[in-house]
Amino acid sequence: MPIARQSRIWPSGGVHLWPSGGASAAHTHPRGHLVYAASGVLAVHTERGTSIVPANRVAWIPAGSTHHHRAHGDTDMRIVFLPAGLARRMPERPTVFATSDLAREVLLALTGGRHRDRAARARLHRVLADELREAREQPLHLPEPRDDRLRAVARILDADPADNASLAALGQAAGAGARTLSRLFRAELGMTFYEWRTQLRIAHALVLLAEGHDTTRVAHACGWSNPSHFIAAFAAIVGTTPGRHRAGG
Incomplete structure (x- = not known):
């Protein structure tokens, strides 16, 4: 049975549960953010083209970059907004990275619904940014x-x-x-x-x-x-x- 569309958003991130075929309108965010599909597959459309993002990939969308998404298969989409200091260390263009096991677990921890204080979130954000700095860009673009x-x-x-x-x-x-x-x-x-x-x-x-x-x-x-x-x-x-x-x- 297809999942019902649901969203939970908070200042540092969010979760969108989308049925297959669910899509967003083109939009921008004032902060750079990461988009990850914990299950299902996302198509991420930006001005650079289209990237297909399965569970072993994570997409980086810089602040102000116009984009929209489409879900293929029932999709559990996670969003993590990076603090400005860490966002400046990320590419200036939309990018998709291979996801390490550690990066995946941090993404899930930051969006799993458990309340974390500011210091704990900051530590996880730093680990995530460090992991992505070492990650290779994925070729499926x-x-x-x-x-x-x-x-x-x-x-x-x-x-x-x-x-x-x-x-x-x-x-x-x-x-x-x-x-x-x-x-x-x-x-x-x-x-x-x-x-x-x-x-x-x-x-x-x-x-x-x-x-x-x-x-x-x-x-x-x-x-x-x-x-x-x-x-x-x-x-x-x-x-x-x-x-x-x-x-x-």
């Missing part, structure tokens, strides 16, 4: 294309991530040659077309897994005819296998 030709390619593959059309074939629909599109992917999005398409497919896979689909079905829906190849690509990007991800491991 889909930059927002600006060029109309790249946008056309993105629309085609977002609608059907299993589409195995070549870049030349996609270029015919987008009004550009393969060489031009290849150059645009590198110059504008910082990756090759094939790297970008793999990122897009894994993003879709995370959403489908959160909605309860099995690994074989997700592999085929996202363009892999061989599920073992999908599992290898998923593990290389997400850091765990699809089965362990679904199990919360």
Whole structure:
């Protein structure tokens, strides 16, 4: 049975329980904050593009950055606002980090509902900021294309991530040659077309897994005819296998 939408907010953070498909309107906060999905999967949309944030990732949203979220699968979303002094040590742009076991436990402790005095919260905030300073940025990020030709390619593959059309074939629909599109992917999005398409497919896979689909079905829906190849690509990007991800491991 789907969870009911619920929210609990306090000055230092909050918890949002969202049913699958729940979304927020675009908004900003005057303070930088961390967004974490204790269960489910979040899509975090910012001016830089879209990041898919499963339970082994945490998103950083700087103060004043316009963003909105969408839940895939019933999602337990946690928010932690960082004090200004610690926020200044974080990136100036929206960023998604890999989450260590310690960072996860601190995020849960800060948002678990137990009353903590100011000194205890300050200690936990410092531990969390230190952990994230040492964390690597996660690679699962889909930059927002600006060029109309790249946008056309993105629309085609977002609608059907299993589409195995070549870049030349996609270029015919987008009004550009393969060489031009290849150059645009590198110059504008910082990756090759094939790297970008793999990122897009894994993003879709995370959403489908959160909605309860099995690994074989997700592999085929996202363009892999061989599920073992999908599992290898998923593990290389997400850091765990699809089965362990679904199990919360």
